[in-house]
Amino acid sequence: MEKLLLITLSIITTIESNPVINPRQKVMLLADIDQLCSKLVVIDNMFFKFDIQKNVSGIPADMNVHWKTGNVFFTLISEEMKMNIVVLHNSGELEIIKVAGLGQSTSVDNLNDIVYLATDNGVYKYKDDGSFEQYTAIGEDVMYLTVSADGSAMFIATWPQNRVLKITNDGQKIELFPAIPNGHGLTIDTRDNIYFVATKTSYVLKNGESIPIKIKGLPSNKMTGIFVSRSDAVYAMDENSNLFIVNAETARYLGSFGIEGVNSFAMDAADNVLIGVKGAVLKFTALEQNPCIGYTKTENQEDTTEYKRHKSRHSHRKHARATTSTTEAVEEEYEEELEEE
Known part of the structure; x- marks a missing residue:
């Protein structure tokens, strides 16, 4: 649990505190956060992250x-x-x-x-x-x-x-x-x-x-x-x-x-x-705190973080990449960001 929180905080700190991070690195780091937060299960103020699937x-x-x-x-x-x-x-x-x-x-x-x-x-x-x-x-x-x-x-x-x-x-x-x-x-x-x-x-x-x-x-x-x-x-x-x-x-x-x-x-x-x-035993790891706080958009909340602005800017491209692999999607997004800059 603590390891997962430390990893998340490390990614966030890297993005927000490193002014020289290049677009490719930024996209890769944001993809890691997106993958984590998209699978977060919230149950009555308890947070669970899908961790392991053991096939039987x-x-x-x-x-x-x-x-x-x-x-x-x-x-x-x-x-x-x-x-x-x-x-x-x-x-x-x-x-x-x-x-x-x-x-x-x-x-x-x-x-x-x-x-x-x-x-x-x-x-x-x-x-x-x-x-x-x-x-x-x-x-x-x-x-x-x-x-x-x-x-x-x-x-x-x-x-x-x-x-x-x-x-x-x-x-x-x-x-x-x-x-x-x-x-x-x-x-x-x-x-x-x-x-x-x-x-x-x-x-x-x-x-x-x-x-x-x-x-x-x-x-x-x-x-x-x-x-x-x-x-x-x-x-x-x-x-x-x-x-x-x-x-x-x-x-x-x-x-x-x-x-x-x-x-x-x-x-x-x-x-x-x-x-x-x-066919399987699934494990959901319990978290004491929400590792995605500040990185998920709520209603009537302004996009203030780089992660939110990034998701908003590229949300219209997600459907087009739905059938591509994660690596291909990240590479494509990296190329698009270079063109915009």
């Missing part, structure tokens, strides 16, 4: 992030509907976790730095060296799981029984949890409210209550999941990448990332947003 062979589902390492865990579903648990390392390397049984999904206890794996053979703990050990054997396929904020309780959803179990005492005590009939995408916030999705509709079981309620303000039949950020904020996203913030039983729309076909999303320790779509 299938659909990423049920993403979770280990905040300490930055590793992203998700279920990769192939076209043949085969599932593997995959870890996307902070280095960018993809690794299939070869766990006993069929890997279904994951959950991360970030307080205690423990990654849990849900399989058709029970629940396992995943270790940093790539090994794993069994946490508890259920005798049922574990499809989804989540861990309470303090790590003392685990909730798992099983199949084909379609029921939720509560596990305590370090995996030794198992009891039926009838308040949630079917826990797709189980998530717990720091107040021990339990969120889940049924038929792509989000519900919450508030701490101390026995009947879950539908979360107001979220679209029905379109939700992909709910995620609790490191700052304890609860976010939800639908399949059209519309982002919402959830306050117990109500939600407020924040904005959209402009991505369709979202299957899963998560946030890392720096609130960078990861979005899973068919």
Whole structure:
């Protein structure tokens, strides 16, 4: 995040403080700013820059992030509907976790730095060296799981029984949890409210209550999941990448990332947003400040910067260059600027 801001400020400073910069250099530098600012996503006074696209062979589902390492865990579903648990390392390397049984999904206890794996053979703990050990054997396929904020309780959803179990005492005590009939995408916030999705509709079981309620303000039949950020904020996203913030039983729309076909999303320790779509994991880097401030034109605002004057002067040429490459466009603009001078 800081690196991106420094790069932007460096470009701006170079343009504004260097009186001898030639037209070609100026056009190239302005093109860099234009590329950055044209892809900036603004959501409720938060700024995100599209950063990385990691291609995968299938659909990423049920993403979770280990905040300490930055590793992203998700279920990769192939076209043949085969599932593997995959870890996307902070280095960018993809690794299939070869766990006993069929890997279904994951959950991360970030307080205690423990990654849990849900399989058709029970629940396992995943270790940093790539090994794993069994946490508890259920005798049922574990499809989804989540861990309470303090790590003392685990909730798992099983199949084909379609029921939720509560596990305590370090995996030794198992009891039926009838308040949630079917826990797709189980998530717990720091107040021990339990969120889940049924038929792509989000519900919450508030701490101390026995009947879950539908979360107001979220679209029905379109939700992909709910995620609790490191700052304890609860976010939800639908399949059209519309982002919402959830306050117990109500939600407020924040904005959209402009991505369709979202299957899963998560946030890392720096609130960078990861979005899973068919064939890729997309990363949007969070910025504390708008790196393009002063370089975007607003209504009734006079063009006072060189960048604004440049964009206004050449805006009528953009359509003609729409099918040319970026390099060709910059070269053409450089030649035109030389002719004008």
